[in-house]
Amino acid sequence: MKRTxxxxxxxxxxxxxxxxxxxxxxDEWYGIDGENVLVIDEKTRKFRKKNAEFIFFRQNDNFExxxxxxxxxxxxxxxxxxxxxxxxxxQDPFQCYISFIVSSNSNIPNIKTRLQNLCRKFGxxxxxxxxxxxxxxxxxxxxxxxxxxILDCGVGYRAKAIKEASVAVTDGKIDFDxxxxxxxxxxxxxxxxxxxxxxxxxxxxxxxxxxxxxAFPLDRWMLRVLQKYYSKKFEPSxxxxxxxxxxxxxxxxxxxxxxYAGYSQQxxxxxxxxxxxxxWL
DNA sequence: ACCTGACCTCGTCT
DNA sequence: AAGACGAGGTCAG
Numbered sequence: 001m002k003r004t005x006x007x008x009x010x011x012x013x014x015x016x017x018x019x020x021x022x023x024x025x026x027d028e029w030y031g032i033d034g035e036n037v038l039v040i041d042e043k044t045r046k047f048r049k050k051n052a053e054f055i056f057f058r059q060n061d062n063f064e065x066x067x068x069x070x071x072x073x074x075x076x077x078x079x080x081x082x083x084x085x086x087x088x089x090x091q092d093p094f095q096c097y098i099s100f101i102v103s104s105n106s107n108i109p110n111i112k113t114r115l116q117n118l119c120r121k122f123g124x125x126x127x128x129x130x131x132x133x134x135x136x137x138x139x140x141x142x143x144x145x146x147x148x149x150i151l152d153c154g155v156g157y158r159a160k161a162i163k164e165a166s167v168a169v170t171d172g173k174i175d176f177d178x179x180x181x182x183x184x185x186x187x188x189x190x191x192x193x194x195x196x197x198x199x200x201x202x203x204x205x206x207x208x209x210x211x212x213x214x215a216f217p218l219d220r221w222m223l224r225v226l227q228k229y230y231s232k233k234f235e236p237s238x239x240x241x242x243x244x245x246x247x248x249x250x251x252x253x254x255x256x257x258x259x260y261a262g263y264s265q266q267x268x269x270x271x272x273x274x275x276x277x278x279x280w281l
Numbered sequence: 282a283c284c285t286g287a288c289c290t291c292g293t294c295t
Numbered sequence: 296a297a298g299a300c301g302a303g304g305t306c307a308g
Contacts, residue, residue, distance in 0.1 A: 017303070062307080107302035109292050156289025161305085198305050219303040240284055241304095269303090 008057060009085020010042050011062035016270045017266055018089050020099055020112045021119070025131060031056075032119060035135045037128050058090050066260050070267070075229045082274075088182025088266055093176035094169060095136040096209035100201040101161050107258050108278075110154075117153035118142075118162075142166035161196025168194050176210065184212040199246045207262040216253045216261045218246060225268050226253075247276060 014022045022031035024042070031038045038053050040046075054060075071077045081178055098118070103111045122137035122145060142150070143166035150159040168174040174194065179187040187210060191202040200217050207215035214223070218241070226234040226249070234252050236245045258265040 103302095104304040105288075105302065106304085107292075108291080110290065110302075112289080151289090154290060156291095157287095158289075185301060197307070204303080217303080223302065238283060242283060244282075273303095 002150040003018055007085055008045060008087050009083070009221065010040055010045060012083050012085050012270065013057070013087050013089070016083075016086050016266055017273065018266070019091065020115050021095075021136070028129075030128070030133065030134060032095070032136055034095050035124070035138070036092070037126055037133050037135070039128065057087050061088075066263055069258055069260050070264055073264065076257070076264045076267055079271035083267060083270050086270055087267060088213070088263055090211065091209040092136065093179075093205070093209040094139050097165060097169075097174075097176075097197075097205050098136075098142075098162060100204040100208075101165055101196045102155060102158055103204075104196070104198075104201060114153055114155050118150075118155075121149065122151060136201065137173075139166045139169040143170040158196065161194075164195045165197070179206075180210050184214050184228075185214065199241075199243065203250075207265070211262050214254050216250055216257070216265045218249060221269055221272055224263060225272050228272075 003200050011024075014031070015027060019031060022029055024030075027042050029038075029040050029042060033052070033056060033281055036052050038056055039058075040053055046136050067080065068090075070080055099111070099115055102114050102118075106114075116134075119134035123134040124143045126133045126135055142162060145163070147159050147163055150162055153159075155162060165174075169176075174190065179190060182190070184206060187206060191197050191205060192199065197205070203215040203217035206212035207217060223236075223241070233256070234249050237248055238245050242251075254261050
């Protein structure tokens, strides 16, 4: 049977570089999303908690329109054909925010361990189907925690950033509902004020939790993809990726890929990671 | 404005 | 089995 674009592929989606706290038990996927544990059956793809999972997997998006838009680019079309079931996710903003701060200059196994440690130390325990889970900590808990306890989670020098970012939320300097209502550009300007958040991390937060589909995180993988498949089209104006260079590339990217650039990024990222045999979970 | 180096940790790889 | 390496970046000079 041929798979249509309407069918979501849970495994590919979970393994496309957006989330860190998901695991499969039997036929079911369990994922920590803020103070929720999401559950989804891989075979039936039936959501138990309709609202939460429905929103998480962005089931309100008009995939027909999005895909017909994405297919205009040959390379993206190739990635789309290879992984048609991938969806962008809409995550709990605070978890996403902390997760990508933790991700900087690190690798997947370490990021995952650190986030699990944070949940175990600061999050509430919850039993589901006789499985034990730890929810993602509330911002107030981390913002009041001593640095030493955050350090115990193996986050290294990121501890200060984790704490400060949490304080920014409890102080109201960062208000995710507000950011959602702002333009991509304005919301990003607010995010990068937070210590530990640069261009790439801000774009991840915007794309994966704040509904900004024109965000296009430029990490080392995406820069490689742009250079490999698009040659000089997105050539950086300087050797190092400065703020200005990053912004230049992003502008060209949105011009080229369109308003759903973030979706394009997701397919391209998955394709390239898979080519290099990089496992996510 | 651009460039360079330092940076905690720990899972992988020799 | 111990030691080096380097990873989805960011910040400070």
